[in-house]
Amino acid sequence: MTEYPLTPSQTVGPYLSLGLTWPAGPDVVPPGTPDAIRISGVLFDGAGAVVPDGMIETWQADPDGRFAHPDDPRGAAEPGVPGFLGFGRSTTDAEGRWEIRTVRPGALPAGDGLTEAPHLDVSVFARGLLDRVVTRIYFSDEPANDTDPVLGDVPTERRETLVAQKDGDGDYRLDIHLQGPRETVFFQV
């Protein structure tokens, strides 16, 4: 079936900031956008030490649950929020902290009458990760989480690793644990 063999993944290594950063990376929406939220957290390794040389990327629908992308079966939609990129990128700082500034995504139809609760897809890159690892961010104050088909596949006791907690007005917080007793749920896509 596969005609061209895939190129394998390799680690980003410790010097990813030389190639992968730009100042507006964490801004999924332009500064000053109404109803913008900040999602932040700390990236931890299996010993509980912070990861100061990692990177988080996020991808999400706009507040109407649409994508400016032709492969969305509903068609590409101009984002309802001016300047909305859908994409965010944040390196971790010396304290392992990452942060993106965005708007809350809308829910998505998931087929078979199901609805995906508002979420962001997340890629985590770091020295020591030979491939990206993928997780999601959900929101703690979201009733639709209860019927989300992806959360429904996650053992109950591990679901909280995917749910950002409200952390002040317009702020959400979710730490990511690469390993250990609080290991974040990672997905194979």
Add this chain to the structure above:
Amino acid sequence: MTELIYPYAEDTHPPLDSPGYRSTGLRAPTRRPIVLPQRFTEITGPLLVGEIGPNDHDLTRQHDGEPQGQRITVSGRVLDSGGRPVPDTLVEVWQANAAGRYRHAGDTWPAPIDPNFSGGGRVVTNSLGEYSFTTVRPGAYPWGNHPNAWRPAHIHFSLFGRAFTQRLVTQMYFPDDPLFAYDPIYNSVPEGARERMVSRFDLDTTQPNWALSYRWDIVLRGREQTVFEQVDAGEPHDD
């Protein structure tokens, strides 16, 4: 219901748990990943992000003077596994200088910094999925993984494709590097797939009296239109 999916590829990517590469020890997740059915968020992705500067495609022209080292061009095509070109996609690169030193506060080994070389570049593929950039050939460098450990010369590559599912970060190597045999990062990739990361010297595209040429095609996951079947998330793929 017909759905677009990007099938998962076996025997391509390195296992996250690769003990020969010591940094995986406390960073590689240990639990089996849960299969995420590919829905709207996964089959879409950022189509073009960031801003491209005028000299982002030429790492030898980002300063007042020229960097030391062997001038090279690196070019090729970005495809998916079905052979379709991936046009208009961002390719980001970063690398050490000709002496094997990164311009980064974390790199302190005693090789010279080159004041005329930053080591970061960005290009966008054309309508045929082609990319090209000019740089200097990076040097090998030592690292602390094991006694007398040296990384083979490489250029880091980052690619988006057109879907979240296709995202790839990798490294391009140079042909016939004697360090391949000793490098746990190169060898973390399954046998039979490693050589896909090695570029090819090409005299035909070498620019006379100017720059040697290396060619490297990058293949991202392919897309299939399939009749939708409910994925049983209780049965993760073998990986």
